[in-house]
Amino acid sequence: MRIGLYPGSFDPITLGHKDIITRALSLVDKLVVGVGVSATKKPLFNVEERIAMIEEELASAAKKAGVELSVLSFDGLLVDVAQKHKANLIVRGLRSGTDFEYEAQMTAMNRKMNKDIETVFLASTPEVGFISSTLVRQISAMGGDVSPFVSPYVKKLMEKK
Numbered sequence: 001m002r003i004g005l006y007p008g009s010f011d012p013i014t015l016g017h018k019d020i021i022t023r024a025l026s027l028v029d030k031l032v033v034g035v036g037v038s039a040t041k042k043p044l045f046n047v048e049e050r051i052a053m054i055e056e057e058l059a060s061a062a063k064k065a066g067v068e069l070s071v072l073s074f075d076g077l078l079v080d081v082a083q084k085h086k087a088n089l090i091v092r093g094l095r096s097g098t099d100f101e102y103e104a105q106m107t108a109m110n111r112k113m114n115k116d117i118e119t120v121f122l123a124s125t126p127e128v129g130f131i132s133s134t135l136v137r138q139i140s141a142m143g144g145d146v147s148p149f150v151s152p153y154v155k156k157l158m159e160k161k
């Protein structure tokens with residue numbers, strides 16, 4: 001059984017994340033989406049809100065693909081979370097060469113810590129490959145229109161904030 005772990009901050013989940021997650025569904029039997037809880041970051045959405053948002057956005061795609069979807073929070077090492085949930089695959093999206101530099105370094109260090117967990121990179125679909133949650137939050141805070149970057153559902157939740 002292939003179990004994938006897709007980690008991220010998802011503050012909020014964007015169309016870029018949805019692109020990677022829906023494509024990752026074809027690679028695994030079960031997908032664990034891990035919402036990272038960083039003690040240093042002050043998020044716009046709390047962990048419970050982010051988990052609910054991801055479930056709402058992806059439950060039907062996972063069901064359609066016949067993939068079990070589990071969305072949970074974590075605050076430790078990625079390799080420990082992967083091991084805890086029996087994930088043999090970590091999935092990460094790559095938007096640019098800069099992403100690659102950083103991700104390749106993390107992947108190498110993660111593999112040193114646990115050689116049984118493989119990391120798979122999916123190149124972002126160009127139409128959504130420029131989206132960053134940080135910039136989406138900034139645009140929203142300054143009154144800009146975030147509809148090219150997030151779903152109508154997430155847009156509504158951002159407006160409420």
Ligand code: PNS
Pocket residue numbers: 007008009010035036037076077078079105106107109110
């Ligand atoms: O949304 P992001 O910034 O891509 O998500 C970052 C996240 C949560 C994936 C990252 O902070 C992470 O991997 N945290 C786990 C900590 C860890 O394992 N660090 C060692 C990596 S070598």
